[in-house]
Amino acid sequence: MEQKLEEMSAFFNARSATYDVVHTNGIDGGLESKKIPGEFLPEHCENLLDLGIGTGLELETVFRRFPEICVTGVDCSSEMLALLRKKYPDRNLELHQMSYFDYDFGTRRFDAAMTVMTLHHYTHAVKTELYRRILTALRPGGVYVECDFMIPPGEVPDPQAVEDSLFAEYARLKREQGLSDREEYHFDTPCTEENQIKMLRAAGFINVREVWRKGSTVVLVAEKPKGTSQ
Ligand SMILES: C[S@@+](CC[C@H](N)C(=O)[O-])C[C@H]1O[C@@H](n2cnc3c(N)ncnc32)[C@H](O)[C@@H]1O
Known part of the structure; x- marks a missing residue:
């Protein structure tokens, strides 16, 4: 049966109660x-921005490494954030229920x-722009860690063809279901790991590298240059 696309926050609200188990399995x-990801945060990390924080x-x-850290979390799903608040009532959490594309990260x-x-739901252009804003939000020498569903080299014969076919399928479903480009829908469009690294470099990050990978789950670390006027 054809997949019916669901708006992003509605998708996660509806699945929040079983999310931790179903997602990790x-x-x-x-x-x-x-x-x-937390293992790659820099020493003496006091302020962390976590986009799509979900249930945390x-x-x-x-929190094991930095019990006093202030975590600014942004997520569009109210139900996921409610579970997160219950999990960590005593931690220093500043939570915003909204799209991270609309949140002002500051400088x-x-x-x-x-x-x-x-981030495996978004296009190259959208992600590269978000990476630029993340870079601006970081202090010089700051670190960005991304753990996501990617298409690493060697997992499939032609990673780019897989990426292209997923974006094409998403566009087709949206067109046929008469859905707007202004809304965000839940459909997986992972990018090749090579493209992910290119996007981060294009946004201005340096020392972009893979630090961990199991199958198609990859952790990349990237740094904001120390001597930057940004
Ligand atoms: C698969 S969950 C990941 C949650 C958590 N980071 C984890 O790894 O368990 C994806 C989360 O991203 C959120 N999300 C997706 N797109 C978003 C957007 N544009 N703005 C804010 N949150 C978004 C969803 O609501 C959901 O909670």
Whole structure:
């Protein structure tokens, strides 16, 4: 049966109650993958921006390493954020229920930023622009960690062809279901790992590198240059 596209926040609101178990069982690397991003935050990290924070599965390592850290989390799903608040009532969390495309990240506010399993729904142009805004939001020398569903080299014979076919399928479904380009819908369009690295470099990040991978779950780390006027 043809997939009926659901608006992004409605999709996650409807699945929030079972999300932690169903999601971690369904991804390569499982729960282990959530423990990795926090290990790559810089020493003395005081302010973290977490986009698509959801129920905060990635925060266990973060709070173990930095119990006093202030985490600014942005997510469009009210139900996912409600579960996160229940999980960590005593932590320093500043949560915003909205699209991260509409949130003003500010300038040089954060020591680090992370996105975990949230950006595989968006195009190159949209992600590159978001990466530019993340770069601006980081202090010089700040670190961005992305853990996501990607198409790594060697997993399939032609990673670019897989990426292209997923974007084409998403466009077809949207067209046939009469859906607007202004809304965000849940459909997986992972990019090749090579393209991910290119986008981060195009946005101005340096030392972009893979630090962990299990199947199609990849962790990339990127840095904001120290001597920058941005
Ligand atoms: C697969 S969950 C990941 C949650 C958490 N980071 C984790 O790894 O368990 C994706 C999350 O991204 C959020 N999301 C997707 N697109 C978003 C957007 N444009 N703005 C804000 N949140 C978004 C969804 O609501 C959902 O909570």
